[in-house]
Structures are given as structure tokens and as C-alpha cells.
Amino acid sequence: MNTTITYEFPLNERIRVFIRLEQLFQQGAHFSAGATAIDKRAALSVLLDIIMIFKRNDLKSEVLKELDRCAKILNTQTNHQHTAALLQLTQMSKKLYAIKGKIGAHVMQSDLFQSIAQRSTIPGGTCSFDLPEYHHWLEQDEAIRLQNLQQWSNPFDDIRLAIDLILNLIRTSSLPSQEIATAGFFQITLDKNQSYQMVKLDVDKAIHCFAEISGGKHRCSVRFMIPSIGDVRATQSTDNMPFTLTCCLL
Secondary structure (H helix, E strand, O other): OOOEEEEEEEOOHHHHHHHHHHHHHHHHHHHHHOOOHHHHHHHHHHHHHHHHHHHHOOHHHHHHHHHHHHHHHHHOOOOHHHHHHHHHHHHHHHHHHOOOOOOOOOHHHOHHHHHHHHHOOOOOOOOOOOOHHHHHHHOOOHHHHHHHHHHHHHHHHHHHHHHHHHHHHHHOOOOOEEEEEEOOEEEEEOOOOOOOOEEEEEEEOOOOOEEEEEEOOOEEEEEEEEOOEOOEOOEEOOOOEEEEEEEEOO
16 A cells, blocks of 8 residues: 655656646546446546647657657666666657657547537537437447547557656656655755756655645755645645655656
């Protein structure tokens, strides 16, 4: 059983988008595995969010740049443990370079998916009387619904796997240290000559405070906040708070 809560703070926009996509891909997989119509509604809602992020960002280019950046750093380190990671990075880059056209564009070619996307902008706008075709699809056998979901989501698989690989390398790139937030406050100063990607905190679940991280790529502040109760707003704790800090450098 996990006894800690992990708080992550990305230090640039690229990693911020990757973490958001990672969360959405995990949610999509969870809801796709569910057998109810509500599960499938949730899975499609998540897929719409993923497509929206892809529309706003050139994800293929961003992922390829990050794969290349990670590979260059690992190549400078004489560590045989990195051989497998370098091979994975190279293979993933080749897969993404082989993809033609804009990722996700195929989904919107489906009339059903187009209608769902249009009506989803309206709160509660995908009821059976709004979209009878969608209602009909939701009542089909699980095999049919799952096949359609896989057809719509499979083209995102290579990007998903690449992001998983990148974030795993970043998260495990540095050793953690044990720290104390004095009176609920701690300041992190990062070497401006190093390309830190993320700050990660592990906090014991027994501590009834949440870690609020703010700042930028050179300096971050951590405040341990007592959760809000009713009309009382969250306030900074005055207790000394132990936590584990990892400044992810890769």
C-alpha cells in the first residue's frame, strides 16, 4: 500500500502538456475498460480532451524534440544502464517519424464522433434526444463499442508510449533528498546552468496538509497548506513538515 502522496511541478510548458496527456491517457484506459454506457461516455469525453490538446499543440514535433534531448544527454553519460533506454528512445523516434499526417485527424472523419464533439460543448448536450445515433451506439454490445473506441484511440498509442518513456526517464533521473519545511515553508533554488524538468515531492499521507508548489525553472517555493473546511480558506501550516524532494534533472 502506498503511504505517500506525490506532488509534481513541471518546470516548462512541454513537460506540463505531457503530464496532462499522461493523466488523460490513464483516465481513457480506465473508462474504456468499463462495461457500462456511463463508462463509455466518460471514455469519449476524455478522448475529446486529448484531441483538443493535439489541436492546440504540435505534439509529434514536441515529443520528437524531447526524445532527441533525452538521447543526447544519455549519450554523454558513460553508463551501461542507459543502453536499453537509448535503444527505446531511438526506436520510438523512428516510429513517430514514420507517422504521416496530423495525429488525431482521422477521428473527426467519423460522422458519429463529429456530432458528439459538437454537442459536448453544451452542458448535458449529448442526451438520447439530442443524439439518438450516439444513444444507439451506447446500447450496442460491448465488443462493438470497444472496437470503435480502439479504432479512434489507437493512432495516439505511439505518442502515449513516448510520453510514458520520457516522463519515466525524467522522474527517475535524480536521487531524492530528505528535507524539512520550516513552519510549513521551503524554498528550492535550482542551478540555472542545469536543465531541470520537474520538481517532485513525496509527502507522508499521515500529514494532514497538502503541498502547494509555485515558482519557475530557477526557484520554487513549497507551502504546506491546511485544507479548507467549510467557509474557512486553506492556510499555511506553522508546523515543521518532513518530505522527500527530487529535482529531476534529465
